[in-house]
Amino acid sequence: MTEPSFYPPETLSMPRPDTHSETAPPRFRLGRWNVDASRGTLRSGAEVRSLEPKVMDLLIRLAGDPGQVVTREALDAALWPGVIVGEDVLSRTLSKLRKALGDSASDPIFIETIPKRGYRLLVPVRPIEPSEAQAARPRRQRLLLWIGSAALILIAIAGIVRIGGDAPSLPPDAGTPVASDMAEAERLTRRADDLYMNFTRADNEAAISLYERAVAADPAYAPAQAGLANALVQRVVRWSGRPGSGMAADSLTEAMRTGITSTAEARAALDRAVRLGERAVRDSPRDADTHKALGFALSASGRLDDAERAFDAAIAADPEAWEAMVNLGEIRGMRVPGSGLAHYMRAHAAMRRAYSGSPHTIGPWLAPMGVMIGDAHAAQGRPEEAERWYRRVLDDTPFEPEATARLARLRLDTGDAVLARELCRTLADRIGPTPACQSVLKDAGS
16 A cells, blocks of 8 residues: 555654744735634635645745745654655645645746755735734625524524525524634534545434534535535435435435435435535635535436536546546446446546545545446456456455455356355455355355
């Protein structure tokens, strides 16, 4: 798998001195961006982008010496004191910062690379005083504060807040929302994102509740709108109907084929998800995640042409947006069987590149993606390529059940019953029997 970012502790060196004398203010303006170090955010009008802690640390260090060359050694010492890091760690962190700023290494506006020396911040740093920060609050946000106050009467009457026609219903125990509270929206959305990624019915419902509260707190916060759109689509596809009703699917293709997405209740939820996705794109048009959420909602609604355009826009905004590549591959595969393979392979390559930065997010998906690519090769009559992918999965994740069973079946079909039995018997000994391997063993005469 990907090399770890840090070397073992026994190889640590003494901290290198950081010679800069200036300190960036906690809140400052950088070109079109308002930077808030304490919240880890960039804001430009209604558009908000969250930075990982190390990415914000890098921006703060560069902003401490605007216009001056800051060496790689000084940046390493500031960001990872006392630790020797791999050569590409700083480069990856800088790439994330440039992406967040909307900058380019080849044609820089914000950060210039000085070959063999370091990096230089090209844009002046302007501190934001508290009074200026209040005055600079977007007019739209101030208007929403007024709307939010007026809406308290509606809450008492109907228990619903409707802003722009799309704001979600609040549960009775949600309390009175504080309109335009971005910090609260960010907090709720981060927690909702964690729950959403567990992909269970209970966690998805919890995520929906938190996303709704986040949107009520700040109706212009695009990540909450996008997250809620995603969770609503997952509810329709994976957990339609009441618990235990049996209405569920493992993929969008299956959900559409079985009619799960065509019920009146599903259509209403998907229409809402599309509206949320459209709002998210309007509020944050350069964010790949908003385009992905819109594409997901559009595809579940059967609007495949519009969904393709949304996923293409996500990949244009972020060439490493592997989730959009997977979804685009599924749509293409719906239309022409096998035509999604190139997108899946591109997504797998992007996932491996991003793995070291997000192992907990990407790790669970690497093996299923590899198996799916192997299945696609097998379906297209390329057993050698299919075997190569199954083995690749098992190299990364030994005894992965699906890859093991697929490889065993492939070997049995090509006449190698001995290896097929060995693969499935070893799997049973290590983790227990699986239906797919039990079928292989039965057909192999074991």
